Amino acid sequence: MGLSEVKAAARKRPKLQIFRDIEPALFTALATASFVVILGAWLLVSRLGLVDPVFLPQPQNVLAELVRQLGTGEYWTHIWISVFRVTAGFLLACAVGIPIGIFAGAFRAGSAVIEPPMEFIRYMPAVAFIPLIMVWVGIGEWAKILLIFIGCFFQVVLMVADITRRVNPDLLHVSYTLGASRWQTIETVLIPAIRPELVTMMRLILGWAWTYLVVAELIAVNSGLGYAIMKAQRFLNTEQIFVGIIVIGLLGLFSDRMFALMHKRFFPWL
Amino acid sequence: MTTAAEGTEPRIAIAGLGKVYRSRKSEFEALRDINLNIGKNEFLTLIGPSGCGKSTLLRILAGLEEATAGSIRIDGEPISGPGADRGMVFQSYTLFPWLTVRENIEYGPKLNGVPILERRKISDRYLKLIRLEPFAKAYPKQLSGGMKQRVAIARALANKPKVLLMDEPFGALDAQTKLEMQQILLDVWEKEKTTVVFITHDIEEAVFLSQRVCVMGVRPGRIVSEHVVPLPASRTEETRMLPEFVSLKRELGAWLKH
Numbered sequence: 001m002g003l004s005e006v007k008a009a010a011r012k013r014p015k016l017q018i019f020r021d022i023e024p025a026l027f028t029a030l031a032t033a034s035f036v037v038i039l040g041a042w043l044l045v046s047r048l049g050l051v052d053p054v055f056l057p058q059p060q061n062v063l064a065e066l067v068r069q070l071g072t073g074e075y076w077t078h079i080w081i082s083v084f085r086v087t088a089g090f091l092l093a094c095a096v097g098i099p100i101g102i103f104a105g106a107f108r109a110g111s112a113v114i115e116p117p118m119e120f121i122r123y124m125p126a127v128a129f130i131p132l133i134m135v136w137v138g139i140g141e142w143a144k145i146l147l148i149f150i151g152c153f154f155q156v157v158l159m160v161a162d163i164t165r166r167v168n169p170d171l172l173h174v175s176y177t178l179g180a181s182r183w184q185t186i187e188t189v190l191i192p193a194i195r196p197e198l199v200t201m202m203r204l205i206l207g208w209a210w211t212y213l214v215v216a217e218l219i220a221v222n223s224g225l226g227y228a229i230m231k232a233q234r235f236l237n238t239e240q241i242f243v244g245i246i247v248i249g250l251l252g253l254f255s256d257r258m259f260a261l262m263h264k265r266f267f268p269w270l
Numbered sequence: 271m272t273t274a275a276e277g278t279e280p281r282i283a284i285a286g287l288g289k290v291y292r293s294r295k296s297e298f299e300a301l302r303d304i305n306l307n308i309g310k311n312e313f314l315t316l317i318g319p320s321g322c323g324k325s326t327l328l329r330i331l332a333g334l335e336e337a338t339a340g341s342i343r344i345d346g347e348p349i350s351g352p353g354a355d356r357g358m359v360f361q362s363y364t365l366f367p368w369l370t371v372r373e374n375i376e377y378g379p380k381l382n383g384v385p386i387l388e389r390r391k392i393s394d395r396y397l398k399l400i401r402l403e404p405f406a407k408a409y410p411k412q413l414s415g416g417m418k419q420r421v422a423i424a425r426a427l428a429n430k431p432k433v434l435l436m437d438e439p440f441g442a443l444d445a446q447t448k449l450e451m452q453q454i455l456l457d458v459w460e461k462e463k464t465t466v467v468f469i470t471h472d473i474e475e476a477v478f479l480s481q482r483v484c485v486m487g488v489r490p491g492r493i494v495s496e497h498v499v500p501l502p503a504s505r506t507e508e509t510r511m512l513p514e515f516v517s518l519k520r521e522l523g524a525w526l527k528h
Contacts, residue, residue, distance in 0.1 A: 033314045050277045172336050178378040178429050179354025188381070269409040270367050 056177070064248060065239040075228070079247065080108045082213055082225040089148025090209040094202060097153050101160025106190060115161060118154050126151035127215055135218070143223075144216040151212035154206050160203075163197045164190065196267045203259040210252050279430070280307035281345060281432060281465045288339030289326055289385065290391065291493075297491035300326045304340065304495065306484065308467065313459060315468045315480040323491025324469045328437050331467060332358050340370040344432060356377065357426030361438040363418045365410040370419050372397065372406040380427030396424035399458055420454060427462055436468045449507075452478055454509075456505060473522045477504060477515055485525045495525045 039059060045051055046058045069075040079215075104114040130148050134141050167190060175185045217226025225244050232240030263270075287304040290297055308314050316324045329335045331342060333352035342349050344356070357378075359465040365374050375393040384392070390474040397403045400420040410418055419439050426434055440448045452475060461464060470476050476483045480499050500514045507514055 007314065073398065168362075168364070170360050170362055170364045171366065173332075173352070174425075175377075176334065176352035177354075177356060177435075178333055179381055179426070184381060188377070189366065192366070195368070245462040267368070269411060 034167050053234055054173070054238055057242060061248070062239050062242045066243045069243050071241070076221060076223050078249070079229045081223045082248075083251065084216070085216065085224065086148060086209045086213045087145045088151060088204075089145045089212070090202075090206055092145065093149045093152035093205070093209075097156030098160050098198065101157040101192070102164050102186075102194070104157065105161035105164025106186065111161060115158065118157050122154035122158065126212060130215075130219055139221075143219070144213070144221070146213045147216040148209050150208055155208065156201070156205055160198065161200045162192075163194050163201065167193045167196075196263065196270055199259060199263050199266070203256060206255055206259070207252060210248060214248070277321055281310045282308040282310070284308075284331075284340070285342075286329070286340035287325065287330070288340045289330065289335070289338050291480045298333055301330075302336075302490040302492050304493060307465065308465060311463050311465055313466045313468065314336055315476040315483045316527070317383070317476045317522065318486030318491075319471065319488060321491075322486040325437055326491065327486075328358075328467060328469055330437050331433070332356050332435050333373070339421075351366070354382065354429050356433040356435055357430045357433070358420045359419065359426055359432035359437065359439045359493075359525040361414065361441045363410070363422070363442075365418055365421055365425070366395065367410050368464075370407050371402060371413070374410070374421055375424050375428045377425060382429070386396060391512055392428050396428050399427075399461065400424045401455065414447075415443050416451055419443070419451060423455065423458065428528050431464065433465045433467065436466065438469050438471070441470070441472075441509055446473075448475070453507075455479065457484045460504070469504060473519050473526070474510070477501075477518050478510065483522060485522060495521065495526065509527065 004114060005248040042056070044061055046053065046056050066123075075111070100114060126147060130147065133146050133150075137143050137146055171189050172185050175189045180188060213224070214226040214229070217224040218230060221227045225248055229244035230240050232238075232244065282329065284304055284306040287300040287301060288299070291301050292298075304327060316327065316358070318324050326335065331338050331349075333356065334348055349356075365371075366377065376389045377395050379389045379392055393406070394403075397406055400423065402417060402420060402424075405413065405417065410421070412420065422439070423434075423436075440451050443451060457477060460513045468476075468479060477499060483497045483499060485495045486491050486492065497518060499518060501509060501512065
């Protein structure tokens with residue numbers, strides 16, 4: 001085969017191969033490029049005056065607003081109260097949902113009792129519970145935490161049940177033949193086996209928790225990032241709206257990275 | 271139908287064992303009238319085509335499935351469910367991926383409350399026996415298939431079971447590794463002195479490892495013939511060339527074609 005034929009053969013293979021790994025440097029470059037393109041498009045559209053700045057503020061103004069807001073104690077109060085609500089609702093949903101999910105996944109009877117009603121409830125929009133929540137617990141902190149809890153809890157249970165069912169049954173059989181009781185098998189095999197996927201699940205659910213937070217903070221509040229966004233809207237202050245959205249995005253990114261780090265740190269066997 | 275190897279009282283006594291899978295519409299007889307005595311420290315192999323119920327028989331022995339007829343006694347005691355007296359090695363890799371090699375081996379003793387220093391001694395001994403001392407701190411994902419199965423054997427033996435049940439443990443390994451593993455298993459068996467019930471569909475493997483081979487047939491799953499292996503206790507690669515080895519292989523091959 002001549003050199004030209006080799007080259008022709010190489011050219012025929014498409015660059016994008018399904019699941020094929022790419023150079024880490026190329027990955028970073030592409031990821032950066034995608035941010036740059038988004039920012040560039042934003043800059044272009046707003047600079048050319050294609051859109052009224054009331055609808056789409058200029059990036060540098062948003063940045064200036066971001067710096068200004070983060071310089072005020074008030075904005076940090078909003079951030080902290082939002083972080084508190086998300087964390088409380090999320091942790092509560094995990095603390096209650098994970099054991100129930102394991103029970104439903106491990107035992108067929110548990111699955112029968114727990115999963116059908118959960119499947120039913122999870123299709124009800126959490127937002128529709130808001131009036132009910134206000135009747136139940138009023139409009140205080142518990143109302144926000146409860147909304148986030150409702151938004152996450154049912155998903156947690158069903159996802160944990162599914163994760164639990166996917167554990168290789170031979171691992172359980174091995175532990176039985178090594179003398180483990182049913183409870184010991186749950187403790188020393190089932191739970192360790194699902195830990196990495198539990199962390200992945202929590203990472204996903206935390207994203208949802210942030211979404212429900214913003215919804216929760218649209219109702220009867222005077223603090224939090226959702227409130228800050230709503231207040232800005234009333235004054236048509238689009239820069240502040242953008243700041244609120246970006247801060248939530250950054251907090252989400254930060255917590256997501258924390259979970260990714262935990263995964264590497266706690267599960268060296270993967 | 272059978273007596274245990276001479277000079278030993280049976281460790282496992284299987285009598286009239288049957289297994290029928292019933293669903294609403296159909297019935298499937300997986301095992302019929304299995305009678306078998308297995309002696310203390312005997313190495314017995316069950317060989318047969320797929321569908322002959324050899325794995326089902328082993329899983330019933332382990333207590334992971336229930337028979338629908340007959341009984342199994344270990345040292346005269348009827349079995350009820352799985353227990354630490356019957357260790358098992360599976361064909362699929364079943365090491366706990368979150369535990370190191372040493373922790374995998376110590377899993378059984380730890381469950382049974384063996385103190386840590388004692389556990390260390392046990393795992394040291396078995397790491398040496400399976401020749402994997404340098405891998406004590408490795409996780410299963412860092413091991414080759416053959417190494418994983420060696421650890422699985424060590425993990426089962428560290429629990430001091432009366433019986434070691436092996437369900438085609440080398441079935442997924444390449445030919446060269448398989449030969450190596452057979453030699454290691456025989457060394458371990460000689461040093462450990464335990465009763466082994468081994469399952470395979472590889473005739474050569476059956477002859478090389480066992481003292482006695484039972485051939486199983488299909489529809490329904492049953493024992494069709496039984497062969498004492500006329501080979502010296504200690505076996506090497508040269509054993510495979512002996513005329514007795516070759517003729518028993520031929521005989522088993524003929525029975526399997528029935």
